């Protein structure tokens with residue numbers, strides 16, 4: 001019994017170490033993790049000031065990967081950026097929609113996602129984000145505010161019917177409440193975009209998780225977070241990858 005348990009632990013350790021090291025392998029040097037834009041459809045090559053960033057994206061004005069035009073466009077329903085319709089099952093509550101806008105602002109504008117950028121082979125982008133440790137309150141609030149809105153899928157990144165040019169629910173799916181597709185906050189934040197986010201055990205203000213929402217009068221709290229994780233990666237221990245980077249615990 002004891003022996004079997006030990007073997008299991010060893011096997012698990014070997015497995016997680018292997019997973020950690022592959023996930024950590026990245027073409028970017030450690031110093032390039034701190035202030036970078038991913039290579040994707042609308043991102044600028046380098047971050048920089050954008051004084052006129054629009055609406056919910058304005059907290060990134062001092063240093064952003066998005067242009068003013070992108071910041072305006074992503075506030076629209078079915079913006080021309082991706083022709084993606086949030087209201088594929090009827091009206092989405094404004095209290096819910098603001099979280100999707102904020103999620104877009106973070107994705108397009110944040111220069112603080114370097115440690116979680118991964119290469120992908122997709123026609124419309126060369127890089128994506130994976131397992132960004134999202135502060136737990138930001139995910140919980142998103143889920144609370146959306147549980148009464150409607151959708152027909154739990155992964156919004158793939159499987160849509162695009163024949164009309166805009167995402168429509170594929171045949172065989174049914175519009176139901178968010179809560180029925182996403183039973184928990186983690187199900188929403190993690191499944192929605194194929195694990196772009198991983199819900200952190202850490203809270204807003206801890207310096208150990210990425211905040212979707214912040215007051216830029218106090219600066220951008222995600223700068224400290226990215227420094228912490230970039231240093232953890234630089235330390236070279238692959239276990240940091242599964243612990244610190246993966247779950248935030």
Ligand SMILES: *[C@@H]1O[C@H](CO)[C@@H](O)[C@H](O)[C@H]1NC(C)=O
Pocket residue numbers: 121
């Ligand atoms: C990437 O995908 C394209 C087609 O989508 C394919 O031709 C190419 O070989 C792929 N490259 C790699 C590295 O997988």
Ligand SMILES: *[C@@H]1O[C@H](CO)[C@@H](O)[C@H](O)[C@H]1NC(C)=O
Pocket residue numbers: 161162163164168169170171
């Ligand atoms: C996709 O949507 C169109 C209508 O826009 C419909 O005619 C077609 O059957 C749908 N196809 C699938 C596979 O859902």
Ligand SMILES: *[C@@H]1O[C@H](CO)[C@@H](O)[C@H](O)[C@H]1NC(C)=O
Pocket residue numbers: 201202203249
């Ligand atoms: C993480 O979660 C566990 C319970 O699941 C808790 O005991 C622990 O204190 C948490 N750690 C932090 C840093 O929040």
